[in-house]
Amino acid sequence: MGPEAVLELFGGLLSLIGAVFLLLAAIGIIRMPDVYNRMQTGTKATTLGSILFLLGIGLAEPAWLGKILLLIVFIVFTNPISSHVLARAAHYRGIPLADGTVRDCLADDEAGQQGVCE
Amino acid sequence: MANILFYTAVSIALLAVVISFFRLLIGPSAADRTVALDGMTIISISVITAMAYFLGRVIYIDVALVYALISFLGVIAIARFIERGL
Numbered sequence: 279m280g281p282e283a284v285l286e287l288f289g290g291l292l293s294l295i296g297a298v299f300l301l302l303a304a305i306g307i308i309r310m311p312d313v314y315n316r317m318q319t320g321t322k323a324t325t326l327g328s329i330l331f332l333l334g335i336g337l338a339e340p341a342w343l344g345k346i347l348l349l350i351v352f353i354v355f356t357n358p359i360s361s362h363v364l365a366r367a368a369h370y371r372g373i374p375l376a377d378g379t380v381r382d383c384l385a386d387d388e389a390g391q392q393g394v395c396e
Numbered sequence: 397m398a399n400i401l402f403y404t405a406v407s408i409a410l411l412a413v414v415i416s417f418f419r420l421l422i423g424p425s426a427a428d429r430t431v432a433l434d435g436m437t438i439i440s441i442s443v444i445t446a447m448a449y450f451l452g453r454v455i456y457i458d459v460a461l462v463y464a465l466i467s468f469l470g471v472i473a474i475a476r477f478i479e480r481g482l
Contacts, residue, residue: 283398290401293446297405297412300439304412307435308419313427316419320435331405331442335449338398345457346445352464353438360434360471367479368427 289337296330299323311376313368321361328353406446413439430474437467 279287306319329350336346369384416439419432441460448456 286398287401290398290405293405294401294408296442297408300409300412300442301415303435304415304439307416307432313425313431316428316431320416320431324435324438328438328442331409332445334405335402335445338402339449342448342454342457345454345461349441349445349457349461349464352461353441356464356468357438360468360475361431363472363475364427364430364434364478367475368425370479371425371427373425373427 285340286338289334289339291334292337293331293334296327296332296334299327299330303327311378313373314365315376317361317365317368321357325353325357402446402449406443409439409443409446413443426474426478430471430478434467434471437463441467 300323303319303323306323307316310316310319332346332350332353336343375382413436416432416436420429420436423429423432441464444460444463445457448454448460
């Protein structure tokens, strides 16, 4: 096996690990109790899974590594922003939290209370 | 050997898209559906890049980049719509 075959094998393994994270994110999206928990799994796990998956393809085809790194940087920058904006919109709209929620710091903040959150 | 790994990875990612689609169908509020749609597009970006690798065409990575951009703008627009209307 030459170095290219080793890189391809390593990239395939990395892509497989990333795909498992993507699957876990999808399971979290369908299993979590409320919209905020779904948002958390659906953003963090897909970000990590996408990074691993794209890095695996970039290792298998090293000539494309620049563009793939650009794609990774784009995903890392935009994914938290979109989830943050969406969570803020959902909270502003008054979508209820799950039953097991202990504390809602944003609601406390909007009501002007100084609590544990500070 | 490496091809089998990539094919397995793409199959798992497509399964993840299908699982997320059920949340898009049953999600009680608009925010749930948007979360599912966002997850589906992020997973699809990986699948498009894998297609570029299988077909050996680097131009498809640009397709994935534009798709990511459109998905981001769409989620921002939908969130703004949920928050206060267009």
